[in-house]
Amino acid sequence: MEFFNRIIVHYGWEGTALAGVLLVMFGIQLYYYLFVYGRIPKYKDTRRPEILSETPPVSVVIPLFSEDYAFVEEILPLIVAQEYPDFEVVIVYVGRDTDFYDDLVRIKQSFPQITATKIELNPRFPISPKMALNVGIKSAHYEHLLFTTPDVYPTSDRWLSLMANGFRRGEIVLGYCGMERGKGFASYLIRTWRMMHSVDWISSAVCGRPYRGMRQNYGFTKRLYFGANGFSHLNMNIGEDDLFMSRIIAPGNVSVVLSPRATLREKSWGGLKWWIGTQRFFGGAIPFYPLWVKNFIQWELGSRILFWLAAIVAVAVMPWEFKIAAGVLLLARFAIVLVEARRISRRLGEEKICGRYFLYDLLSPFFALLLGLLLGLGAERDADAQRRPRMEIADYIIADDRVLVELVLQGDNIAFEYLFERYKEAIHRLFIQRTNNPLDADDLLQETFIKVYINIHRYNPAYTFGQWVYTIARNTFVDFIRRRQEDLPIDDKFTAPPSNNPTPEENIIRKQQRTQIERYLQAMPPRYRQLIVMRFFEEYSYEEIAMKLELPLGTVKTQIHRAREQMCRLIAADEKS
Numbered sequence: 161m162e163f164f165n166r167i168i169v170h171y172g173w174e175g176t177a178l179a180g181v182l183l184v185m186f187g188i189q190l191y192y193y194l195f196v197y198g199r200i201p202k203y204k205d206t207r208r209p210e211i212l213s214e215t216p217p218v219s220v221v222i223p224l225f226s227e228d229y230a231f232v233e234e235i236l237p238l239i240v241a242q243e244y245p246d247f248e249v250v251i252v253y254v255g256r257d258t259d260f261y262d263d264l265v266r267i268k269q270s271f272p273q274i275t276a277t278k279i280e281l282n283p284r285f286p287i288s289p290k291m292a293l294n295v296g297i298k299s300a301h302y303e304h305l306l307f308t309t310p311d312v313y314p315t316s317d318r319w320l321s322l323m324a325n326g327f328r329r330g331e332i333v334l335g336y337c338g339m340e341r342g343k344g345f346a347s348y349l350i351r352t353w354r355m356m357h358s359v360d361w362i363s364s365a366v367c368g369r370p371y372r373g374m375r376q377n378y379g380f381t382k383r384l385y386f387g388a389n390g391f392s393h394l395n396m397n398i399g400e401d402d403l404f405m406s407r408i409i410a411p412g413n414v415s416v417v418l419s420p421r422a423t424l425r426e427k428s429w430g431g432l433k434w435w436i437g438t439q440r441f442f443g444g445a446i447p448f449y450p451l452w453v454k455n456f457i458q459w460e461l462g463s464r465i466l467f468w469l470a471a472i473v474a475v476a477v478m479p480w481e482f483k484i485a486a487g488v489l490l491l492a493r494f495a496i497v498l499v500e501a502r503r504i505s506r507r508l509g510e511e512k513i514c515g516r517y518f519l520y521d522l523l524s525p526f527f528a529l530l531l532g533l534l535l536g537l538g539a540e541r542d543a544d545a546q547r548r549p550r551m552e553i554a555d556y557i558i559a560d561d562r563v564l565v566e567l568v569l570q571g572d573n574i575a576f577e578y579l580f581e582r583y584k585e586a587i588h589r590l591f592i593q594r595t596n597n598p599l600d601a602d603d604l605l606q607e608t609f610i611k612v613y614i615n616i617h618r619y620n621p622a623y624t625f626g627q628w629v630y631t632i633a634r635n636t637f638v639d640f641i642r643r644r645q646e647d648l649p650i651d652d653k654f655t656a657p658p659s660n661n662p663t664p665e666e667n668i669i670r671k672q673q674r675t676q677i678e679r680y681l682q683a684m685p686p687r688y689r690q691l692i693v694m695r696f697f698e699e700y701s702y703e704e705i706a707m708k709l710e711l712p713l714g715t716v717k718t719q720i721h722r723a724r725e726q727m728c729r730l731i732a733a734d735e736k737s
Contacts, residue, residue, distance in 0.1 A: 175478060178470055179485075185467035186489050192460045193500045196363045201503040203366045205329055205415055212328040217246040218320065218379075219300035223292035224253045224310050227260040231310040232267065238313055240271045242320035245714035247273060252296040254279045254287050272721050275299060279614055290391040290400050291613065297385060298607050306379035307400075308424065312337055315509070316421035323379060323417055330415030331384050332408065334365055335377035336508050337424040345516075346431040352520045353435070353527070354426075355510050356501075360457055362418070368411045371453050372402035377424045384408045386602060399445045406450065420509025432527075439531055465525045467493070497521060561625035568616055576616075580609055583626060587633050594637055604640055608633045680730045688723035695720055 220239060224231065239249055253261050253276060264276040277299045279287055297305060304327050306320070314320075326333035336358055339351045361372045378401060391404050428434075446454070474486035498517055505513040556564070556578045567575035587608060591601035611632050619628055681689050694700045694708070702720070706713045 175482065178474055178478070179482070181466060182470040182474060182486060182489060185463045185470060186493060188459065188463035189467060189493055190496065192463075193497050196367060197359050197504065198500055199366045200359065200363055200418065201500075201507045203416065203418055203507075205326065205417065208329045208415065210328050211330070214328070215244075215321070215324045216304045216327055217248075217302040218244070218304050218306055218324045218327075219248050219250050219302040220306045220308065220320070221250045221252070221293060221296035221300060222308055222310055223289055223296060224251055225255070225287075225289075225292070227255060227257045228310050229260075232263065235310065235313045236267070236274075238317075239308075239320075240273065241317060242314065243317045244320040244324060245712065246717065247320060247324070248275055248301060249273055250275045250277065250296045250300050252277050252279065252292045252299070254292050256280065272718055272725075275301075287614065288397045290397075291610070293400060294390060294606075294610055295614075297382065298603075298610065300382070303382050304379065305382065305385075306333070307375065307377075308337075309376050309426075311427045311429075312376045312424045313427075314424055316423075318421040319424065322419055322422040323377070326415035326417045327379070327381075328415075331381045331413045332370075332373070332405070333379040333415050333417060334362070334370070334373040335379075335417045335422050335424070336362065337374050337376035337426055338508065338510055340425045340427055341511065342428055344431075345519075346435075347428065348516060349432065349520060349523070349527075350428060350435045351510065352513055352517070353524065355505065355508060355513060356520075356524070358508075359504060360460075362416065364453075364456060365414055365416050369452075370405075370409045370411065370414045370416075371450065372405050372409075375401035376426055377422075378405070380405075380408065384413075386606065390606060398442055399448070402445050403448055406453075418507055420507075423509035436527070436531060443531060461525060461528055464521075465529075468522070468525070494518065494521070562621055565616060565619055565621075565625060576613060579612075579625070583629050584609070586626075587629065590630075590633060591637065595640075600640070604633070604636055608636045611636065680727055683730055684723065684726055687719065688726060691716070691720050692723050692727065 222239075236249070236251075249271075251264060251274065253264060255261070255278075261276065261278050264274070268274040268276055277295055279292060279295060293307065304324070306323055323333055323335050326335075337354075338358075339347075339354045341347065341351060358374065361370070361374075364371060385408075388404070388408050391400055471486045471490050475483050478486070498514055501517055502514045505511075556575065559567075559575075559578075561579065561582075564575040564579050568579070584605060588601055588605050591604045592598065595601055595604070608629070612629055615632070619625065681692060684692070690709075691705065694705050695702075700708070702713060702716055705711075705720075706716045709716070
């Protein structure tokens with residue numbers, strides 16, 4: 161007590177309070193950089209138990225909202241060339257350019273792991289990234305999904321294998337995406353900003369409190385997606401990587417992949433003005449974050465600003481010994497921060513980040529305050545407007561279907577939610593009766609209303625909305641049956657259904673169909689014929705075929721896929737003739 165009394169007498173209450181602020185803020189900064197951010201360089205995902213014995217097949221889903229030939233020519237080949245035995249690339253093209261989509265289809269002929277899906281773009285009814293991703297998820301053949309964007313490219317052919325390996329220890333996989341390296345100080349600030357702001361959610365996930373991922377490099381399972389009834393906040397064009405992830409994420413189901421070879425790079429399209437604009441756009445989701453997440457982010461930034469301010473005041477107005485102490489704390493903090501930033505940058509595959517880190521450390525609070533001001537003035541107000549119903553709830557409930565459709569066409573997604581609620585039970589019961597499988601019924605229900613949402617501008621008021629929805633549901637079920645038929649073995653696909661007591665006529669038909677299949681086989685190359693016979697007649701698994709023929713598993717699957725396509729072309733040509 162006497163010590164503090166001497167300090168108060170010597171420096172006054174103002175000096176004592178200033179010293180207290182300086183020390184407390186210094187302590188908070190040390191806590192973040194040593195005990196929170198400092199966990200990133202030494203993190204090992206292998207500490208978590210395995211839930212899968214081997215890496216699973218993976219679908220990479222990419223929404224494409226423009227005729228981006230640079231993506232097709234430069235980035236897509238890097239993704240297709242990934243060193244991984246079993247994967248597909250699902251491209252969801254949202255646009256009206258038929259030639260561009262045809263180019264994607266032609267590329268698929270050379271790379272069978274590519275799946276291209278088109279959503280017709282309508283100016284009256286904009287398609288959000290979430291809707292495109294929804295379609296991509298439905299189009300994916302595999303349970304495990306990875307997501308990226310067309311302006312992002314892998315720096316290694318091991319990216320896919322490293323991310324897919326994360327599914328062995330979690331149903332959610334989080335990866336890092338940095339900015340590509342450009343010239344100038346603005347590029348340096350953008351790269352460093354991306355890294356250090358990513359450190360917030362990475363360190364939180366490493367510490368056992370995950371709350372988000374990056375839209376450029378993350379993944380989850382279909383089970384989690386459909387279990388959560390799809391994306392949340394459908395009235396917002398953002399949130400698939402943070403607002404939705406916060407709903408499904410938990411400490412026990414997350415695998416964080418931190419490796420320079422698993423790092424993606426995002427192309428930069430402008431300077432600081434462009435970067436501030438993008439951050440303002442995506443920052444519109446921040447008001448929806450849990451309170452603890454906001455506090456976690458703000459405490460580091462706030463303590464840094466207060467530390468700098470307290471140190472500047474101490475150096476400016478306090479006695480010389482106070483100045484020396486403040487200077488020592490400044491140097492100590494910067495040394496610790498620089499060491500940890502260097503360790504983190506090496507773990508994430510960032511190069512030449514730390515050379516000018518002092519400038520970023522000093523300037524970033526001002527950019528953060530500017531961004532916060534912009535968000536406070538615009539984004540939160542916009543979010544509130546989006547949340548606010550266009551009508552009272554009672555008006556939505558009693559509104560005619562045609563009125564709700566008109567509201568949807570005007571951009572009111574709340575109206576669509578009420579349309580969905582009106583018809584979902586009836587359509588779901590219909591699918592249950594047809595499939596006798598609740599999981600298939602859930603999938604078909606979601607697929608139906610995705611089609612309703614995308615094509616609602618084509619609704620003809622001459623028919624009731626219920627009739628129109630029923631027609632879409634029926635067509636969706638027909639497509640479902642056709643897809644199931646395509647997965648059948650060829651001899652099952654082209655023979656009549658088995659019967660306990662086949663009639664003589666049925667026996668004759670079966671023999672004729674068998675003869676036709678054998679004729680198609682004779683017209684195929686020997687290697688394709690052998691694979692078809694082993695897979696569909698002798699019923700060997702892909703793994704057994706690969707072992708018997710001494711071929712890589714991926715090669716076997718690719719060749720069987722091509723053999724099936726050739727078989728289908730032969731059958732189609734025969735039917736036309």
